[in-house]
Amino acid sequence: MTRRRIFVLVSALIVAAALAALVVVWRPWDPVPDELRAAASRVADLPGVVSAEVTGYEVAxxxxxxxxxxxxxxxVVLDDGLSPEAASAAAARADGLLAATRVDGVRTLSRTTAVHTGDPRTAHxxxxxxxxxxVTEDGDASSVADAVxxxxxxxxxxxxxxxxxxxGEGLVRLAEEAAEHKIAASLGTADDAVRYDASGRVPVVAAARLAVDAAGRPGVASVVVHAGFPPGTTAADDTALTLQVGLAGPTSSPEAGGVARWLDDPARDAGGRHLAYTLTEPGYAARVDGWVAAAPPPTPEEHTVPLxxxxxxxxxxxxxxxxxGDDLRLTLGTPDAAAGxxxxxxxxENVSGRPCxxxxxxxxxFRDADGEPQDDVTTEPSAPGVVxxxxxxxxxxxxxATVQWRAMSTASDPDVTTTVDVVAVPDGDPVPLVPxxxxxxxDGAEVRVGPWAQGAEGWS
Incomplete structure (x- = not known):
């Protein structure tokens, strides 16, 4: 080989190596920083971890x-054979290593550590x-143990x-396990015939069993257990539950009557608690409300808001x-949310300079951005018995005064509330307030509004 050919070959190798190095360092199509990629590699070497991969990175x-x-x-994929405690510990170690990662030029790196186990299947x-x-942002991996x-x-x-x-039988077993371990789990069957919406509460096994049994009754299409009592119901029970029974036909059908009689039977087991039910026909055109075992809760005694x-x-x-009206300066607090x-x-605020x-x-x-009131909004007392x-x-x-409502879907981009008109005193003028x-x-919301009460730290 001539000296010129050797020179050309060596030059080509040097250029190729440089290009390879440039590809490794630059990677314009892959924004994941090398520091984060290296951290994921170290996570994959931790005990109990099968693999770890950065699946998303964005500079906000x-x-x-x-x-x-x-x-x-x-x-982060964990070994499928880990116990709940071991899985939680492995997830916490992995998240801790990621939390300690520092990326050059990044002041704050917020992370989402998703933990998986088992063999995945491909869906769509x-x-x-x-x-x-x-794992939560503060490193709490207890949900991993609950999931296992x-x-x-x-x-x-x-x-x-x-x-x-x-x-259904599998759902009851899940409810039993969740109750034993104090897990606030939402449950459902594969065919969606039965769902238990925990709303941040531990499932009640008797309610889960009743829902599964009700789903097997003639004329029943689906059953959902959810928190709360039907509208207009007053009961001194802050752990209220309702069986929402979806019928396959009208509420006037013989099958619907049979379901109601079955639920009304005093022998029906509600787990020692008052359990409401609602039968609804397709389209929700009609409904029938009642109490399992024909046992409504006692009406609470009237009382003012306690401090x-x-x-x-x-x-x-x-x-x-x-x-x-002129004695008061009205404002809205910061909206909050919990358990749906x-x-x-x-x-x-009393700005009159004297007590009133x-x-x-x-x-x-409640008004939308165009100033139009939301349609069919109903108001109820804030809590049973409160006057x-x-x-x-x-x-x-x-x-x-407290205001409470259930979360409503905004997926179809509806007109949300942007202004609340408040009339504080009888014959007072409405004061528009912007949250x-x-x-x-x-539209159609049910809002619970409390009476005026003394403001105090810790009041709820």
Whole structure:
């Protein structure tokens, strides 16, 4: 080989090596930083971990001066044979290693650590694992242990705190296991005939069994157990449950009557609690409400809103005049959410310079961005038995009234509530208030509004 050919060959090798190095370092089509990729590789070497892969990386906010804000998603696959405790510990170790990762030029790296076990199947081009759970942002991996408990109890798939059973008997077994381990799990059958919406609560085994048995009755299409009692029901029970029975035919059919009689039977086991039921026909055109075992709960005694323990009541000044509209500065608290519920406080500050009294419930109108009121919004008392009482508000203090509603779907982009008109006192003028975030109080919403009460830290 001539010297010139050797020179050309060596030059070509050098160029190829340089290009390969450039590909490894630059990777314009792959935004995952090398530091994060290396961390995932170290996670894969941890005991109990089968594999780890960065499946998502995005710079949410670029800041050349102080550093970027980025989001990362890491999928961690664990050994399918780990016990609940061992799986939780392995997930926590993996997440801790990822949390300690520092990426050059990134000030804040928020991560989502998704944990999987089992052999995945492909559904619509996406890998679906039998078990998926997530470690919280603060590193809590207890949900992984809960998910493994449910899978070991026979769940065909587990996603977070939602588990699916092959059939009704499997759902009851899941409810029993969830109750034993105090897991607030939502359950369902593969054919969607029975669902148990936990709403942040541990399932009641008797309710799950009753739902499965009801689903097998003639004329029943589906059964859902959900938190709460039917509208208009008053009961002193903050753990209320309702069986929503979807009928295959009208509520006037013989099959519907048979289902109602079966549920009304005093021998029916409701687990020692008051359990409501609602039969609905297709299209929800008609419904029948009742109580399992024909055992409605006792009507609660009327009472005013109690104060938190250790909070002293404001002076009861019999001579204080009623508050007028101009005596009050109205505001809205920050909306909150928990277990499928939405919460808001209406605040009324006494700016009159003297005590004045409130006695009643504020009237609310929910309006969309066009200023139109939401249609068919109904208001109910805030809680069973709660009634208004005279509250003397000292100068400069704030009374409050609570507002609560169930979360409503905004998937089809409906007109959400952007303004709430508040009438604080009888014959007062409506005061338009803009919440800090749009509210999913939509057409047909049922809203629970509490009476004016003394504002205090810890009040709820």
């Amino acid at each position: 906010f670029r800041d050349a001066k102080d550093g970027d804000v980025a989001l990362a998603t890491v999928d 081009g996406v890998e679906v694992y039998p078990l998926t759970a997530w 408990v449910l899978r070991r109890a026979g769940a065909t798939t587990v996603s977070g705190v939602s588990a699916e059973a092959a059939d 938190p323990a250790g909070v002293g009541a404001w002076p009861a000044d019999d001579d204080a005049p009623a508050c007028a 519920g939405r919460y808001l406080a209406v605040l009324a 009294a409130l006695d009643g419930v504020p009237r609310l109108t 208004a009482g005279r509250v003397v508000v000292p100068a400069g203090e704030r009374a409050l 800090t975030a749009e509210l999913d109080v939509l």
